[in-house]
Amino acid sequence: MLTKKDIPEILTAKIEKLSNLGLGIAKLDGYVIFVEGACPDDVLKIKINKKNKNYANAEILEIIEPSPYRIEPLCKMQKVCGACQLQFIDYDAQLKFKKEIVEDTMRSIFGYEVDVRDVVPSPQIKEYRHKIQYPIGETKESKRILAGYYKSGSHELVNIKHCPIQPVYCDRIIEFIREEAQKLGIRGYSEKSHKGELRHVVIRTSNYDKKNLVVLVVNSDKLSNNVKALANSIFKSLENIKGVEVNFNNKKTNLILGEKSELVIGEGYIEENICDKIFKVGAKTFFQVNPKSADNIFRYVREYIVSNFKSPTILDAYAGITAFGICMSDIASKVVSIEEVKPSVELAGEIIKENGIKNIELHCGDAGDFFAKETSLGREFNITILDPPRKGCTQNSLDYALKLTKDKIIYVSCNPATLARDLKYLKERGAEVEYIQPFDMFPHTYHIENVAIIRLSQRD
């Protein structure tokens, strides 16, 4: 195998596949080179920027032979904006490469054979992203308001006028906020000096009725007259605004939303239609950014349960607004949900009441603690749905999930690496991974959502 010192600074390489972060991978006698903006089957002249013991990072100097999968990106900002890493790759090829990413991750971390199925495509590949979070800044000299995304690998703000993966109306809302904030003398935030009032704009757009919830995140702990005027002006001047909320975040942090919010005008939620039920989604509520793809996942899990169980008991863990539990309530004898964010549990309560659902029990708190308590009460469920954040489950939660579940764990994950790690842990304790069904929730990015079906009934 070649080592670091054998690798020249500039070389020609053929890209074999994509890494889990969407970088092209070339191999030189076992030595791995990650190339940004590369596509499998590209032949490239590349320049090595950083060498490590077993791998290096490189940039493209010249495309010698373009891959047949290369296409013109939808967005002219694709190369500067860091959000859509794979937009220059044909959509069918993106799906094929994402399946390979899941297979490679399972091979290297899970370590056992597993059936990874073909990726279910997103019903929309444009305008699918229904949650927008734009950092706000300003130009150095003229102090014009900037709103957009950061350049890839940096904190340099790219002013975005049109983003093809977001509903078109969001461009209009953002443009209005840029102009109106300027007129009202509101300053854009600077990360460096921690000065300026407007930090982020978050928009949640409903796929169901196309209404928008706008959240103005400010670097302050109280509502100024100017920001209040901006909020009222957004509500009164634009169509389809459900409400405008101000969120207070004056900490030096990468977190977008602060603890405290104030609804200035309208309602503090949008409505979504999932599995023919209407859900309320607030600013702080977790809800999948691609509602049509999310609907596919909820229906898929529902179909799986209908085909394999009759009136099961279901534990919906890491439940958000209990979307899984509510979608399954009419096919279950009982649903119990656990979620740590209080506003999500409160919204779930409203949805349950409005839909007249009687067989759901909601709990607010840490999933691990709740599992421990339920185990000590001797409770058991036919099915546990685990849908944790990117970091996955703790070993403690997995141990309890094994004790609490009689038949199947359905593990929904947005991070193949932590899914693979947790599947390994479960497998080593007697669980069998039946298969993994990937869904493309995030077209043009390297992200991929997976549903793993895990059988427990044949354990010792």
Ligand SMILES: C[S@@+](CC[C@H](N)C(=O)[O-])C[C@H]1O[C@@H](n2cnc3c(N)ncnc32)[C@H](O)[C@@H]1O
């Ligand atoms: C990926 S989201 C899934 C939400 C929901 N299943 C859905 O599909 O809309 C993960 C959820 O887990 C919650 N969460 C994170 N850590 C948790 C913990 N330790 N205990 C309980 N809930 C947690 C988050 O607030 C978030 O709502």
